[in-house]
Amino acid sequence: MKATLTRRIVTAGLRGFYRNRTVSLSSIFILTITLSIITAFFLFRAIFTYTLDQVRQKVDVRVYFNTDATEQQIGEIKAKLTGLSQVKSVVYTSRDQALTDFKEKHAGDQLTLQALDELGTNPFGASLAVVAKDTSQYEVIASQLAAGSGLLGDAAGSVDKINYYQLKDSIDKLNNIIGWTNTVGFWLSIIFVLMSCMIVYNTIRLAIFVYRDEIAVMKLVGASNMFIRGPFIVEAILYALVATVITLAIFYPATIWVTKKTVFFFEGMNIHQYFMDNIVSLIGVLLVSGVLLAVISSLLAVRKYLKV
């Protein structure tokens, strides 16, 4: 009996979806706009996170060693730093490498290169570039590196300087920006999602308002609430399915176009590639939010007319 009831509800829903094409199309249109807003947020968030990551990666704390520091001393400190839970990576730059890098950087500056040659020796010390897992953790790492903290141990004397305190202001600013944009982003998405929910709810409510007399008749001929609600739920699910497909069909070419225009601007991020890599989870998010939005709106709208 349940199978028959389900089949009848699904059939009625499919028929209603097809026969009330104008109503279906307007609901799908509004739902597509809502899902597009969600997709746009999904992509903006990715661009934002990626850009921040790029900035974060450019920030590091450098430990500069004296020119007479031994490989062993540096190796020990590197191992200890790598062992810290806040540390994401530690990259070693040898004295020779530092010299090469400097020469490359000043390849066109003959005066500087000449001055370097006149020195006769390599003036650069080796260094360790420490990248934290989170920019807010640089302070902890810097305090671990401070003299007398124990991490440097006997090798403390081999350290020339640690550049954290020169970078402190920029790192604090970056932390502030990240915190602030996260909060603004969070509230903006809440506001947009709420607004979209209200628009979808009102569209579906208007669509179902058209059927208020029919719903009353259905009740009077002895249909149960589930039998009346069911087809509306099926229609709502169909709206969400179609709206998801349309949204994806809009964003596929749109991301290709945007990627072409912005690949340099966003530090090499390929938005289309990100879209394709995350297509499964995006479909999941769109389907779940679309179906929930449409079905809940339908149920709320029908409920009002079931009180006969």
Added chain:
Amino acid sequence: MLYFDKVSKEYENRNKVLDNISLTVHKGELVSIVGHSGAGKTTLIKLLLAEEYPTEGTVSFHSDDIHSLRGRDMTEYRRKVGVVFQDFRLIPNKTAYENVAFAMEAAGKHDDEIEEDVPHVLDLVDLKGKMHHFPHQLSGGEQQRVAIARAIINRPEIIIADEPTGNLDPLNTYDIVQILKKINDLGTTVILTTHNKGIVDNLGRRVITMEDGRITRDQKSGKFTM
């Protein structure tokens, strides 16, 4: 089978639309309820369908107070009552066949039964050839016949027809009344509200006359008199 016990209905800031109505309808009767507009006929029908609640008194079907029925019990009650409205109230995006089948599907009838009964009943109301027409493709009389087919398809114990001929021409009116009479002859109780003197006089059955929310006359084999 149907009892109105001292039933009154009063809307906010308005006079009583029904005033202390007591009435019994027996199984197999064909009762015409007549009266001017505003006499309370439609309110009486709405109370019967539990679309409205009485301010005082009770309306009972067999031994059940119909206004205390909830959920499944109310649905079951409505399946025992077939209803025909003046404005037909068919579901516009369903064909004649689907409108009638809907009442059977809602009652959980088997597909075989639906496929057998719906064409049969549509044949009874002379609409077999227009089974797959949508309401807007049918004339008023045809739409009302679909509504009657829908009302009788679940073999209800009682048919309530609220001004069923109000929107029809004389020929269609005659047809509809003949169908209702035939349904009654087959044993179903029929309650009919109407303005049409001709119908009531021709039927020669029980007539209840209403005025200002009260029953002023109840005749076993009456005529339309106001």
